[in-house]
Amino acid sequence: MTATPLAFLSHADVGRHDTGWHHPEHVGRVRAITSALKYHPELFMALDLLEGRHATEAELALAHDPAYVARVREAALAGGTRFDADTVASEGSWDAATAGAGAVLEGVERALDGRNHRSFVAARPPGHHALRDQAMGFCLFGNVALGAHHVLRLGAARVLIVDWDVHHGNGTQALVEHDPRIRFVSMHQWPWYPGSGAADDRGPHGTVWNAPMAPGLAAAAYRETLLAAIDAATDGWTPDLVLISAGFDSLAGDPLGGFTLEPEDLAAVTRAIVARAERWCGGRVVSALEGGYDPPRLAAGVVAHLEALR
DSSP: OOOOOOEEEEOGGGGGOOOOTTSSSOTHHHHHHHHHHTTOHHHHHHSEEEEOOOOOHHHHTTTSOHHHHHHHHHHHHTTEEESSSSOEEETTHHHHHHHHHHHHHHHHHHHHHTSOSEEEEOOSSOOTTOBTTBOBTTBSSOHHHHHHHHHHHTTOSOEEEEEOSSSOOHHHHHHHTTOTTEEEEEEEESSOTTOOOOTTOOTTTTOEEEEEEOTTOOHHHHHHHHHHHHHHHTTTOOOSEEEEEEOGGGBTTOTTOOOOBOHHHHHHHHHHHHHHHHHHHTTOEEEEEOOOOSHHHHHHHHHHHHHHHO
C-alpha cells in the first residue's frame, strides 16, 4: 500500500465549546497544539491539514439515544447548561461536539478509502466518558466509539480501540462492548475517576481488555503493560483499522493524573502501534484527542505522537 501523508483533522467550530478558562478542558488546549506545530516546520509541512465535517444526527445515533442527541442540541440552542459538576455546554457546544465527532468519522473514511491511511483528530470536547444517553467527564458524544461503529457501517469486519488516557474510557466501553466485532483496550490509573475499568471486567463478549495501573510507576511499566494488552486483544484476531483515544493526561505532571510518561514514551507506544497496524491493516490508524490538561505538556505530547504516526 502506497504511503499517504498523515492527516491533521480539526474544525474551526471546536473552539466554540466555551467552558471558561477556569475549566481544565478549555479552548487553550487545541490552541497550544497548533501553536507548537509552528516550531516544528518540517512536521507541519508534512501534514495534510484538513477541516473536517460535522456529524449528522443520524450518525450520532450510531452510538447515542436520539433523544439525548436532541437534548444536547436544544441545550446549546438555549444558550448552554451544566450536565453535571464537570460537564458543561455553551451556545457553541453543539457545533463543536458535532465537528469533533465528524472529524473522527472523516478520518475513518479517509483511512478506508486510502486518501490518508493515518489521521490525528484535534477534537474537543473529548468523548470517551460520554454514555448513550448521558454527558459525563467533560464529554458530550463518544467520538471514538462513533468512529468504531462507522468503520463497521462502511463494511470493515473488525476494529480495535486503544485508549491510553489516564482515566478509564467507561463511555467508550459501554458504547462498543456489545458488538463482538470491536475490541477495546484501556490502560488507566486505578483507583481513579470514574471508578470503572477493573481488570476482570472483560465485557459481555470478552472483547474488553482493561489494564488498571497504580500511579507513580516507572514509565516502562505503563508502556509494557499497554502493549501486552494490545497483543492479548489481537492474538489470533486482526483488526481492519485501529482507533486511538489519545489522552495526554497520562503524561507526567498532568494536574488530573499520576502517571509518569514523557512525550517520548507515547511516541514509542505510537510507533509500536503503527508497526502492528502495518502488519494488520495496511497501517490504518485514526487517533483522536481525549484528555491532557497542562497545555504545554499536551502540545509536546501531541507533537511527539504526530512524529511517530508519520
